[in-house]
Amino acid sequence: MQATRCWKAERVIERLHEKVTRQMVLSLEACVHCGLCTDQCHYVLANPGDVTYAPAYKAGSIRKFFKAHIDWTGRLFPWWVGARGLYTDAELEDLKDTVFGKCTNCRRCALNCPMGVDQATFNRMARGLLTYVGVMPEGVAVAAKDQWEIGNQMGVLPEDYLETLQWMEEELQSEYGDPTISIPLDKPDCDVVYAINPREIKYDPRTVAEAAAIFHFAGENWTMTRVGWDMTNFGLFNGDDELGAAIAGRVYDEVERLGGKKLVLSECGHGYRSTRCEGPNWGRRTTPFPMESSVVTMLRYIKEGRIQVDKTKNTEPVTYHDSCNNARSCGFFEEPRELLSYVVTDFREMYPNRAENYCCTGGGGAMSMSEYSQRRLKSAKIKAEQLQATGAKIVVTSCHNCVDGLFDLIRHYKLGMEVRLLVNLVAKALVAPAGPLPAPPLA
């Protein structure tokens, strides 16, 4: 007798049929259970003996109900191919624990799979199925709700946002003794519209000030916006394409409204990926303006001589952590390294690096999922060993989630290192020109 399916499981199965793409079907079908992905996952390496962390096992929790409901071999001979449908709320909770709590969607397994199984894409899809029926970690729900309703994932109110920008502007003017330094808002027809991570407003406003100083000394015609300034995107983390499209769309709309010529994104891995790469796909729209990371912007300023930097201001040994979303999903490897070559004297590569780097464990929304903190920190052991092996005092990254993830693991494993973004090092190395700069064009 067929088991009764709960209401949520029914909706998940319905939604599965709508959400699965050709690429996902191929990934779900192609696994040969060879196990080569097993020891490439930081969760496995940090939890030896626990098979539930193996990428193929985690994928199997999704594959089994895909096979039961979509793959015809699984529908005809379920027991033979390990197919099993979803029936109960408890099974949905188990699935939540796997797809949210045991995988950061770092994609390292995909790059180590001989068959090209892209687990992160269907893991995200599974997150989206659960989100659709309200089954998700509370932190993810709260951040997504804040993005929908308030406009940013940290619930920063408009007045707090504006006050913080004003405060940073005043700090800059005082620091440099230059009253022309500003953080423009909603200035039309600028060459650069700058979008940031709300973490910068809430916890680290100094990064906004540093970027503003760099823009100012580069003589950039730039602006920030009053709304649509959050370039992060919980749609990437919770699998909700509609949220992803809406949040990215708000940023694009503001750039278009202001007539901005280019959108520059501050240092956030998932934000860069969501806004630069995925937003046009979620929203099925192209943008009439180019988008780039602020890392590329700063590098260009240095190479064009628009800003001067003195690398002797950053002499402590530094290593670089390739953020998963920047690196494995967007090919962002060399620009940060090239930028570092201008602003630090002692750079030490970590191994492995680039596309083969290990996740900081803070990705995939993990920093918002407090219920998995202990698991996250335990799985960070691999990253801690990587960091320790470099002998560096500072780990640089181009992602705010990585900053938090790395900071947590450094404290947990007592590594005695500091975490910096590239903008911090560039700002520190900045050589302010003598005398006032020509004012940028007025609105």
Place this chain on the structure above:
Amino acid sequence: MHELSPLLAFVQDQLQIAALLFMAVVYALKIRWIFRFPAARDRQERTGDPATSARKGAAYSLVNVAMPWAMPSTRQHLLFYTQFVIFHLAVAASITMSFLIPYAPETIASSAAVRLLQALFAAAVLVGLWRLIRRVRDPYIRAISTPDDYFSLSLLIVWFGFSILAAPNQPQEGEWPLMVYFVLTAFFLVYVPFSKISHYLYYPFARWYLGKTLGYRGVYPVKRGGETPA
């Protein structure tokens, strides 16, 4: 010259053709099924290394199987990779042999060819047995295995065993090794579309799509930064 019994003539000719046709029809239906699903696309501007492209990424991805240095998983498990090569070469050799024996037996008539084939099949049997032991003993592999995994591997091990016996193609010494070999081959061809053995059908598509998107995003071809300090 030994005249084949009608049964052996049937199993090595018409039965193989029927099994192949069945496999081809089911594969065609599978490919049609896969293409019913919408393909995700990259609408954004390219990212990453401007020297890469979707096409280069797809090409890199497709030949990934022949580049054990390309992924840490294969670099760190070269013995495993070598086993994979032996196993799959043996599959290709045995499939080819199933055509050559009935239609061009002179091509593998020399004792050198027979010994080479038998050595390959014997190595594949050993690889298969090792892989079966691994699948049973390693908790990670056991946890992800289905009945199809065990059966497919066992079927191939037995098939390779009979490939060893069939390679000399000496029906006058007794037809049963060839008979069993061709019956197993026909069963293999009929079973494959319903099992994980059909992964080779998915391989080009899965790798194409992954390579296309990662090439477009500047991730493929992978530029390595080394695993340890120089």
